[in-house]
Amino acid sequence: MPRHAMADAAAISPVEFSGSLVKTVKGKQYRAQVFAKEDRLRLEYKYAIRTERGYAAIEIIRLDKSETWYLLAQQKELLVTGLDPEDLLPIRPTLPGERERILVGDATAAGRVTQLFEVQTDHNGRVERFYEWVDLDTGVVLKLVSRDREWSFEYERFRLSPQPAYYFEEPQGYKKRMTATAPRGRG
DSSP states (O other), X not given: OOEEOOOOXXXXXXXXXXXXXEEEETTEEEEEEEEEETTEEEEEEEEXXXXXXXXXEEEEXXXXXXXXXXXXXXXXEEEEEEOOGGGSOOXXXXXXXXXXXEXXXXXXXXXXXXXXXXXXXXXXXXXXXXXXXXXXXXXXXXXXXETTOSEEEEEEEEEEOOOOGGGGSOOTTXXXXXXXXXXXXXX
């Protein structure tokens, strides 16, 4: 008999970590180094992301400001876009549009003890199912796979460690530029 569980993200204290992330979409792999501190993420991509102003290898996500920043090193610009909750890398177990969560059992991911869940979401009438591995100690999502296996992400390496605040701040000497369109095509 499946056990039902709902994760309480508010009950989990903020966590700081770094990790090597692999995202697979329709058979193509994308890699990034991830740094997390409270409500901030920094992704350093192995291959740059194409933006309307050039290529960015670093993306900073600021939930506190509802913004995503793309660092354009050659232009010394910080390209700023609004956040799209559906495009965010899930850190906490509750997914956007979540309708049901069933605890499948204990498992491992990134060499850590996890709980495996089957999760159902509904985005504007589009129902999707996922398998989600949640770290027992931190509550961080270490692996997420679409049930149809069209895409997935998982940490190959996950390390709890303090992260420097400057990783998540505006770099000195960069000009801020607002844009309405978010870059596509990571990798």
